[in-house]
Amino acid sequence: MYICILYAYIHYVKLNMPASAKFEIDWKAVGHRVREVRGFEVNQAQFALELGISQGQLSRYEKGGSEIGAAVLLRLARKSGKTIEWLLTGRDTF
Numbered sequence: 001m002y003i004c005i006l007y008a009y010i011h012y013v014k015l016n017m018p019a020s021a022k023f024e025i026d027w028k029a030v031g032h033r034v035r036e037v038r039g040f041e042v043n044q045a046q047f048a049l050e051l052g053i054s055q056g057q058l059s060r061y062e063k064g065g066s067e068i069g070a071a072v073l074l075r076l077a078r079k080s081g082k083t084i085e086w087l088l089t090g091r092d093t094f
Helices: 002-016 027-038 044-051 055-063 070-080 084-089
Strands: none
Touching: 027 055, 027 070, 027 084, 044 055, 044 070, 070 084
């Protein structure tokens, strides 16, 4: 259910946002934030297992080589206590 809501929100924002306000997601920067969330005490294999993905996929996410799907973003947000917006942009707006 949360994934459907997130998906609908993302598409609503894309359609209703003025062209001048649209931005591209910097997946390399997202990867840095994922690495920050993982921390130094947990290795990639352990963290990937907790997220339900492979270690290789987590590595691609952290390097910015792959876009992160809504389900994984939601798991990352819940695990870290951060918002999906922070994971994607580095900013929180309320």
